[in-house]
Amino acid sequence: xxxxxxxxxxxTYAADINQLFDVITLLVGIPFLVASxxxxxxxFRFKAKxxxxxMYITGTEHQYMKWIHRAHVPILxxxxxxxxxxxxxxxxxKQDLPEASSTxxxxxQQWAWSxxxxxxxxxxxxxxxxxxxxELHVAANTLYHYKLESLDVLHNFSVPVFRLKQDAxxxxxxxxxxxxxxxxxxxxxxxxICGIGHGLMPAKIVIESSEQHAAWVEQxxxxxxxxxxxx
Amino acid sequence: MSRPIATTRSAAGMPTPRLAVxxxxxxxxxxxxxxxxxxxxxxxxxxxxxxxxxxxxxWIGAFNTFVLLSSSLSAxxxxxxxxxxxxxxxxxxxxxxxxxxxxxxxxxxxxWTTEIxxxxxxxxxxxxxxxxxxAGIHAAHVIAGMIIMVIVAQTAKKNLELHRVEIIGIYWHxxxxxxxxxxxxxxxxx
Amino acid sequence: MAESIRVEHAAHHDDHHGHHEMSFLxxxxxxxxxxxxxxQYMFTGMFMALIGGFFAYAFRWQIxxxxxxAPFWGQVSPADYNSLVTNHGSIMIFxxxxxxxxxxxxxxxxxxxxxxxxxxxxxxxxxxxxxxxLSALIILASFFVEGGAFGGAWTAYPPLSTKAEYSLTPLGxxxxxxxxxxxxxxxxxGGINFITTAMNSRAPGMKMWDIPMVVWMIxxxxxxxxxxxxPLLAGGIMMLFDQNLGTAFFDPDRGGDPILWQHLFWFFxxxxxxxxxxxxxxxxxxxxxxxARKKLFGYKTVLYTAIGxxxxxxxxxxxxxxxxxxxxxxxxxxxxxxxxISVPIAEMMFVYIATLYGGxxxxxxxxxxxxxxxxxxxxxxxxxxxxxASGNDIYMHDTYFVLAHFHYTFYPIAIIGTYAGFTFWFxxxxxxxxxxxxxxxxxxxxxIPFNTIFLPLFxxxxxxxxxRIFDYRNFPELSYPWMWDLQALATYSLIVMLLAQVxxxxxxxxxxxxxxxxxKNPWNSNTLEWTATSPPPHGNWPEGLPxxxxxxxxxxxxxxxxxxxxxxxxxx
Ligand code: HEA
Ligand code: HEA
Ligand code: CUA
Ligand SMILES: [Cu+2]
Numbered sequence: 001x002x003x004x005x006x007x008x009x010x011x012t013y014a015a016d017i018n019q020l021f022d023v024i025t026l027l028v029g030i031p032f033l034v035a036s037x038x039x040x041x042x043x044f045r046f047k048a049k050x051x052x053x054x055m056y057i058t059g060t061e062h063q064y065m066k067w068i069h070r071a072h073v074p075i076l077x078x079x080x081x082x083x084x085x086x087x088x089x090x091x092x093x094k095q096d097l098p099e100a101s102s103t104x105x106x107x108x109q110q111w112a113w114s115x116x117x118x119x120x121x122x123x124x125x126x127x128x129x130x131x132x133x134x135e136l137h138v139a140a141n142t143l144y145h146y147k148l149e150s151l152d153v154l155h156n157f158s159v160p161v162f163r164l165k166q167d168a169x170x171x172x173x174x175x176x177x178x179x180x181x182x183x184x185x186x187x188x189x190x191x192x193i194c195g196i197g198h199g200l201m202p203a204k205i206v207i208e209s210s211e212q213h214a215a216w217v218e219q220x221x222x223x224x225x226x227x228x229x230x231x
Numbered sequence: 232m233s234r235p236i237a238t239t240r241s242a243a244g245m246p247t248p249r250l251a252v253x254x255x256x257x258x259x260x261x262x263x264x265x266x267x268x269x270x271x272x273x274x275x276x277x278x279x280x281x282x283x284x285x286x287x288x289x290w291i292g293a294f295n296t297f298v299l300l301s302s303s304l305s306a307x308x309x310x311x312x313x314x315x316x317x318x319x320x321x322x323x324x325x326x327x328x329x330x331x332x333x334x335x336x337x338x339x340x341x342x343w344t345t346e347i348x349x350x351x352x353x354x355x356x357x358x359x360x361x362x363x364x365x366a367g368i369h370a371a372h373v374i375a376g377m378i379i380m381v382i383v384a385q386t387a388k389k390n391l392e393l394h395r396v397e398i399i400g401i402y403w404h405x406x407x408x409x410x411x412x413x414x415x416x417x418x419x420x421x
Numbered sequence: 422m423a424e425s426i427r428v429e430h431a432a433h434h435d436d437h438h439g440h441h442e443m444s445f446l447x448x449x450x451x452x453x454x455x456x457x458x459x460x461q462y463m464f465t466g467m468f469m470a471l472i473g474g475f476f477a478y479a480f481r482w483q484i485x486x487x488x489x490x491a492p493f494w495g496q497v498s499p500a501d502y503n504s505l506v507t508n509h510g511s512i513m514i515f516x517x518x519x520x521x522x523x524x525x526x527x528x529x530x531x532x533x534x535x536x537x538x539x540x541x542x543x544x545x546x547x548x549x550x551x552x553x554x555l556s557a558l559i560i561l562a563s564f565f566v567e568g569g570a571f572g573g574a575w576t577a578y579p580p581l582s583t584k585a586e587y588s589l590t591p592l593g594x595x596x597x598x599x600x601x602x603x604x605x606x607x608x609x610x611g612g613i614n615f616i617t618t619a620m621n622s623r624a625p626g627m628k629m630w631d632i633p634m635v636v637w638m639i640x641x642x643x644x645x646x647x648x649x650x651x652p653l654l655a656g657g658i659m660m661l662f663d664q665n666l667g668t669a670f671f672d673p674d675r676g677g678d679p680i681l682w683q684h685l686f687w688f689f690x691x692x693x694x695x696x697x698x699x700x701x702x703x704x705x706x707x708x709x710x711x712x713a714r715k716k717l718f719g720y721k722t723v724l725y726t727a728i729g730x731x732x733x734x735x736x737x738x739x740x741x742x743x744x745x746x747x748x749x750x751x752x753x754x755x756x757x758x759x760x761x762i763s764v765p766i767a768e769m770m771f772v773y774i775a776t777l778y779g780g781x782x783x784x785x786x787x788x789x790x791x792x793x794x795x796x797x798x799x800x801x802x803x804x805x806x807x808x809x810a811s812g813n814d815i816y817m818h819d820t821y822f823v824l825a826h827f828h829y830t831f832y833p834i835a836i837i838g839t840y841a842g843f844t845f846w847f848x849x850x851x852x853x854x855x856x857x858x859x860x861x862x863x864x865x866x867x868x869i870p871f872n873t874i875f876l877p878l879f880x881x882x883x884x885x886x887x888x889r890i891f892d893y894r895n896f897p898e899l900s901y902p903w904m905w906d907l908q909a910l911a912t913y914s915l916i917v918m919l920l921a922q923v924x925x926x927x928x929x930x931x932x933x934x935x936x937x938x939x940x941k942n943p944w945n946s947n948t949l950e951w952t953a954t955s956p957p958p959h960g961n962w963p964e965g966l967p968x969x970x971x972x973x974x975x976x977x978x979x980x981x982x983x984x985x986x987x988x989x990x991x992x993x
Contacts, residue, residue: 031767046713048783059717059776087753089812189887195581199892240621262652269685353666354667
C-alpha cells in the first residue's frame with residue numbers, strides 16, 4: 001500500500017515486501033501512537049500548578065508497574081508477528097532458489113555494469129553470449145538467476161522496482177533470482193559506496209515481453225551483429 | 232601536585248590501581264580476542280595454512296614460553312618482597328623480570344630475521360601476516376611492560392610506591408598469558 | 422572516621438595550594454582538574470559539531486541543487502561529496518557524540534555527582550584528552566593532504582578503503598584510520614578512569630542504588646565501549662598494515678576476506694550506538710525528574726533495561742550485513758535478536774513517560790530538550806524495526822530510510838541530549854543563568870527544522886533513494902519534481918537550523934559574561950553537584966567532601982514537609 005504508491009512493483013516478490021512494510025508500519029505505529037498520546041497528555045495534564053505537590057511514586061508499586069508489564073505482551077506479540085513475516089519473505093527472496101529458465105551474469109566494476117545475456121541458445125558462457133554495458137535486457141514473466149560478481153571493490157546490485165538488493169563481492173560469485181512481472185525500463189542503482197564514481201553508476205533494466213525480448217536477442221547476438229557488419 | 236582524595240577511597244573494596252589494571256586487561260583481552268578470533272576463522276577456512284605453520288620453529292617458541300613463564304615467577308617474587316616492604320629486593324627482581332622480557336625479544340628478533348631472510352615476510356601470505364601482526368602486537372606489550380617495570384623499579388628501590396610492584400606484576404602475567412595462547416595457535420597447531 | 426580526617430588534611434592542603442597561583446598553561450592548557458578537562462572536551466566537541474554541521478550543509482546543498490555552487494564552499498565535486506559525507510559521519514559520531522556525551526559530561530559530572538574531589542587518575546585523564554585532540558587534528562588535516570580526505574564512508578569497507586588505486590586517497594585513508602584508532606585509545610583510557618572512579622570513589626554513604634542515573638549510564642557505556650572496541654582496534658591495525666605494508670587481510674585476491682572487516686566493524690558499531698545512547702538517556706533521567714518533581718519511575722528498572730540492552734547489543738551486529746553476502750541463514754538469527762532489543766528499550770521509554778505521570782511539570786529550556794529527546798527517539802527507534810526485519814531490509818538497506826532512521830536516533834542523542842545537558846548544567850559550569858527566552862527560541866528553531874529535514878527523507882528512502890549518491894539527476898526514477906521539492910525542503914531546513922545556532926552561541930556568550938549570577942542550586946535539585954558552589958572550585962568542596970544519606974530522586978516525598986526536594990547530603 002505505502003511502497004507501491006511510491007514506485008512500481010515489478011517482480012513476483014515485490015508485493016510480499018510491500019505487504020511486510022505495511023504490516024510493520026501498523027504494528028509499530030500502534031504502540032508508537034499510544035506512547036505518544038500518553039506522553040503528550042501527561043505533559044499537559046500535569047503542568048505545574050501553584051502549591052500542588054507532585055505524587056510520590058517509586059515505580060515499584062504493583063498498581064502502577066503492572067501497566068508497564070502489560071505493555072510487554074502486545075510488544076512481544078507484535079515482535080513475533082514481524083519476525084515470522086520477515087523471515088518468510090527473506091526465505092522466499094534470499095534462501096530459496098527456484099528453478100530458473102534463464103541466467104544472466106552481472107559484473108560490477110568502478111564504475112559501470114556489464115551484463116552478460118545467454119544469447120539465442122539460452123546457455124551462459126557460450127560463443128553467442130550478448131554482453132552489454134549499463135543495460136540489462138530481460139523478458140517479463142520469466143524466472144532468472146543472476147550471477148553477481150565484482151572486479152574491484154564492493155558494489156551492490158539494486159533494482160528498486162524489484163525490491164531487490166545484493167552486494168557484489170570481489171572474488172565471489174553470488175547467485176540470486178528474480179522474476180519480472182511487468183514491462184518497462186527501470187533504474188538499476190549501485191547501493192554500496194564504491195569510490196568517487198559511486199553516484200555515476202546508473203544502469204537500466206529493460207523488461208520486454210517474451211517476443212520482444214526474443215527479437216532483441218536475435219538482433220544482438222554476436223552472429224547477427226557480425227553478419228550485419230559483413231554486409 | 233597533591234593526589235585527589237578520590238584516589239584514597241575504595242568503595243568497591245579493592246584498591247583503585249588494582250581495579251584499574253583489571254579493567255585495562257579486560258580491554259586488552261578483547262583486542263587480542265579480535266586478532267585471534269579473526270586468525271582462527273581464517274585458519275579453519277584455509278587448510279593450507281597448516282603447511283605454512285609448519286615453517287615456524289616450535290622449539291624456539293617453547294624456549295620463549297619458558298623464558299616468559301620464568302619472568303612471571305620473578306614478578307611474583309618481586310610482589311612478595313614488596314609486601315614485606317623490601318623495596319630493594321623487589322626492584323632487583325623486577326630488573327630480573329625485565330631481563331626475561333629482553334631475552335624474549337632477542338630470541339624473537341633472531342627468529343624473525345631468519346624467517347624473513349627465507350622469504351617468509353609479513354606480505355608472503357595471510358598466515359604470515361597474522362603471524363607477524365599477532366606476535367608483533369604482543370611484543371609491543373612486552374616492550375611497554377618492560378619500560379613501566381623499570382620505572383616502577385626505580386621508585387621501589389627507594390621504598391616508595393611499593394603497591395605498584397603488584398600492579399605491574401598483574402599486567403606482566405597477562406602479557407604472559409597472551410603468549411600462552413599465541414604459542415599453540417601459531418607454532419603447534421599444524 | 423578516617424575519611425573526615427583526610428578531608429581536613431585536604432582542605433588544609435588546598436589552602437596551601439592557593440598561595441602558589443597556577444599559571445595559565447597549568448590551568449587551561451594542561452589541566453589536571455576534571456572540570457577543566459571536561460570543558461576542553463566540550464569545546465572541542467562543539468567546534469567539531471560546527472564542522473560536521475557545515476559539511477552537512479555543503480553536501481546537502483549539492484544533493485538538493487546539484488551542479489550549482491554552494492555558498493561558502495563552491496562546487497561540490499564527486500570526490501568532495503564522498504569525503505564530506507564520510508567525514509561528516511565520522512566526526513559527528515567519534516568527535517562530537519563520544520567526546521561530549523561521554524568524555525565531557527562524564528568528566529564533569531562523575532566526581533561531582535558521587536561527591537569526590539577529582540577523578541582517580543588525573544594525569545591519565547589529561548593524556549586521554551591530548552590523544553583525543555591529536556586524533557581530531559589528524560582528521561581535520563586529512564582534508565589538506567594530497568588526494569584529499571578519505572571518501573569510503575564511515576564504515577570504511579575494504580577493498581575500497583585499503584587500496585589507494587580504488588579510493589584515490591592514499592594519505593586520506595591512512596589518516597582516517599589512524600585518527601579513529603587514536604580516538605579509541607583516548608576513550609579506552611578515559612573509560613578506565615570513569616569506571617574506577619565511579620566504582621571506588623563514591624562519597625561515604627553512597628550505596629549502589631544512590632548513584633545518579635547519568636553516572637550509571639556513563640559507566641555502563643564505558644564498559645560497553647571497552648568490551649566492543651577491541652576487535653575493531655585490532656581490525657584497524659590490520660587495515661593500516663593492508664594500506665601501508667602490503668598485507669592482504671582484507672584483500673580477496675590474495676587470500677584475505679573483505680567481509681571480515683565488516684564483522685569487526687559492526688561488532689563494535691552496533692554496541693557503539695548504545696554507547697552514545699545511554700549517557701543521553703541518563704542526562705534525560707536527571708532532567709525529567711527535576712522538572713517533574715518526581716522520583717524516577719523504577720530506578721532499578723531503568724538500570725536493568727540499560728544492562729539488558731548492552732548485553733543484547735553484542736548479538737545483533739550482522740543486521741547491518743543482511744545482504745552483504747553473509748550466509749543467508751544467519752539473517753534469521755539476527756532478525757530475532759534485533760527485534761528482541763526493542764523490548765528493553767521500549768520498557769525504558771515507557772518508564773520515562775510514566776515518570777511524567779502525576780508530576781508537577783515545568784517546561785523550562787532543559788526540560789523541553791529532554792522531553793523532545795523522548796519523542797524524537799521513539800520515532801528513530803520504531804523505524805529501526807523496519808530495518809531489523811530482514812525481508813524488508815532487502816529493500817530498505819542503504820536507502821534514505823536507513824539514513825532518516827539513524828538521524829532520528831543520533832540527532833536526539835548527540836544534539837538534543839547535549840543541549841539538554843548543557844542548558845541544565847550551565848549554571849553549575851559557568852556560574853551564571855542562561856536566558857530562558859532565548860533558550861526556548863533556540864529550541865523551537867532547532868527542533869522544527871530537525872523534523873522537516875528528516876521526515877521527508879523517510880519518504881524519499883521508501884521511494885528508493887540510495888545513500889551517498891551525489892547527483893540524483895542520473896536516475897530518472899529518483900528525479901520526479903516532488904522528490905526535488907522534498908530534498909530542497911530538507912536543505913532549506915538545515916540552513917534554518919544552522920542559523921538558529923547563532924542564537925545559542927549568542928545566549929551562551931552573553932549569559933557567561935553578564936547573565937544573572939547562579940545560586941548553588943537553581944533548580945532545587947537533589948544530587949550532590951548542586952551542593953558545591955557554582956562553578957565549583959578546584960577540589961569541588963574545599964570545605965569538606967559531602968556524605969550521602971539517601972537516593973538521588975527523592976522529590977515530593979510525603980515525609981518531607983518543608984520543601985519538595987530532599988538533597989542527598991542532608992542528614993535525615
Ligand atoms: C544511537 C543510534 C542508534 C540507535 C539507538 C539505533 C537503534 C536501533 N537500530 Fe539502528 N542504526 C544506526 C543507529 C542507531 N540505531 C546507524 C548509525 C545505522 C546505520 C549505519 C550505516 O550503515 O551507516 C543504523 C542502521 C540500522 C540497521 C541496518 C540498516 C541497513 O543498513 O540496512 C538496522 C537493522 O536492523 C537497525 C536497527 C535498529 C534497531 C532495531 C534499533 C533499536 O535499538 C530500536 C529500539 C527502540 C524502539 C523499538 C522504540 C521503542 C519501542 C516502542 C515504542 C514499542 C513499539 C515497538 C515494537 C512493537 C517493536 N539500525
Ligand atoms: C551523531 C551523528 C550525526 C549527526 C548529529 C548528524 C547530523 C546531520 N546529518 Fe548526518 N550522518 C551521520 C551522523 C550524523 N549526522 C552518519 C554516521 C552518516 C553516514 C555517513 C556515511 O554514509 O558514511 C550521516 C550522513 C548524512 C547524510 C547522507 C549523505 C549521503 O548518504 O549521501 C545526510 C544527508 O542529508 C546527513 C544530514 C545531516 C544533517 C542535515 C544533520 C544536521 O542535523 C546537522 C546540524 C548540525 C548542527 C545543528 C550542529 C549544531 C550543534 C552544535 C553547535 C553543538 C553544540 C555543542 C555543545 C553544546 C557541546 N547526514
Ligand atoms: Cu558501484 Cu557504488
Ligand atoms: Cu545496528
